[in-house]
Amino acid sequence: MSAGTAATEPHWFHLLRGAESSVFLTEGSMLFDVDASFLGALERAEPDAMAELRALAASPPPQPVALSPITALSLNVAQSCNLACSYCYADEGRFGGRPRMMDSAVAFAAVDRLVSQARGRATIGFIGGEPFLNRPLIHETVTYARAVAGRSAVDISFSVTTNATLLEDEDLRLLRDAGFTVTVSLDGGSAKNRHRVDRRGTNSTARALDGIAPLLARPGRARISARATLTRDDLDVAGRLEWLSAAGFGKIGVSPARTGPALSLRLTEDDWPYLLERMVEAAEIELARVLAGATPRFANLWTALGAIHHGEGRPLPCGSAATYLSVDVDGTFSSCHRTVGREAFRLGSVSEGFDSERRRLFLNARAVDSQEPCRTCWARYLCGGGCHAEVIETGRAGCDYIRGWLDYCLRTYRDVAARRPELLSPG
DSSP, rough: OOOSTTSSSOOTTTEEEESSSSSEEHHHHHHOOHHHHHHHHTTTEEEEEHHHHHHHSSSSSOOSSOOOOOOOEEEOOOOOOOOOOOOOOTTTTTTOOOOEEEEEHHHHHHHHHHHHHOSSSEEEEEEOOOOGGGGGHHHHHHHHHHHHHTTTOEEEEEEEESSSOOOHHHHHHHHHHOOEEEEEESSTTTTTTTTTTTTOOOOHHHHHHHHHHHHSOOOOOOOOEEEEEEEETTHHHHHHHHHHHHHTTTTTTEEEEEEESSSGGSTTTTTTHHHHHHHHHHHHHHHHHHTTTTOBHHHHHHHHHHHHHTTOOOSSOOEEEEEEEEOTTTOOSSSEEEOOOOOOOEEETTEEEEEEEHHHHHHHHHHGGGGGGGGGGGTHHHHTTTOOOHHHHHHHHHHHHHHHHHHHHHHHHEEEEHOEEEOOOEO
8 A cells, every 4th residue: 555655756646556546636635537547657757747637736725814713612621630541641631730620700701702703603612631520610601601602693512522430410411402522532441441540540441431321322412422542552443443332432533642641652653554554454344334334433534535525625734723722721722722721822811812913823833834844745735734732742753654544545535435425425
C-alpha cells in the first residue's frame, strides 16, 4: 500500500496506483479515475498530462476568511476527576492547577456570550476532568441555556464527555430528554482499559458500563459514542471495536496517545507504521460487515470517507478558535479544551467577550498553508494540519501515518461509492 510520500510527487495531487488507478487533486479535494497511460504520464511528469490535470484543479486553495461567529462552547465545569488515568493529558482536568469547580455565574455568563452572537444554532458542551462531579451545575446550565436560547430563537444543543462512572438516574433523564451527544471515554474491556483507574488503582471498566448501560438500552434522544485512547502498549484497534460494540456502543472512535504524563505510553516514531496496519485491519473488518448490510460503527473510517465524498477542504484541523472555544472555571476563553490555562491560547473571557483580534492572529498563524511542512503535503486539506495543542507540544510525529490512512481511505471510497453510496451521505 502506497502512503503517497514519494519525493517526486507534486504537492497539488496524489496518485493512487493499482488495478483501478485514480488521482486525487489536493485543491478542491477531487478524486478522478484515470487510465494506466495517463497515470504513467503523470508519474513521468509529462507536460501535457500535467497541464491537463492542472486544468481540472479547483480555484485557489481555501484560506482563513473573516471570522465566523462562535457557535460552540465547552464549559470545564469540573477541573477535577474521580479517576487517575495514567495517560491523561489534562492532569485529571486540573491542567497543572488545583482541583476547582465552575460556578453558575461563570457558566451563565458564557451561555449569554454564546447565544448573543449565535446565528440560529449553538452548542454547549460539558467537559472536565469528570463533568458530573459538578452535577448540579450541568442541570442548571441546561435549563438556563434553553430559556436564553428560546428567547433569542436559537436552536441550542448539548454535549458531554464523561467517564460514565458517576451517572445517576437524574443525569440519564437529562441526557435523554435534552438530546445530548454523549461521548464516553472507555478503552475496551478491563485489560484494554487498564490505564483508566481510580486513585486506589481500581479498574473503572465495570463502573463505566454500569453507569452507561441504562442509556445504551434506552437512549431516548441521546446520541452515544465511545472514544478509546490507543497507547503504545496495546494498538489492537479491531479488538477494541469488537468489545465496545458488544457492550452496546453503535459509534466508536479511537485516538492515539500523543501527549500526556506517561512518556512510555505515547506513540513513538517506530509505532506509527504498526498502528497504520492495525487501523487498516480494523477498517477491512468494518467494510466487510457494513457492505454485507451491518450498521457502520468505526467513526474514524466513516468520518474520513464522508470528508472525501463531500470534497472537504480544510485550512484548519477543527473548529478550535474558528467556531469553538472552551471556558475554564475563572471564565477565561481558550482555543479548546486541551489548552485551558495557557496564556498563549487565551482568547477572551466571559467579562470581556471573545477576543476577535487574538482569534484572527491565532488562526492565520495556524492555517495549513502557513505551516511547514504542511503547505507542501498532498493531504493537507483532508488533514487540516493536526491538532494545534498536540503539534505545539510534540511536533508533527505521525504524518506518514496520516498520509497512509488517507491514502487507504481514498482507495476505499471508490468501492463504497460504487456499492453502498447511501452510506456516504446519511440522511
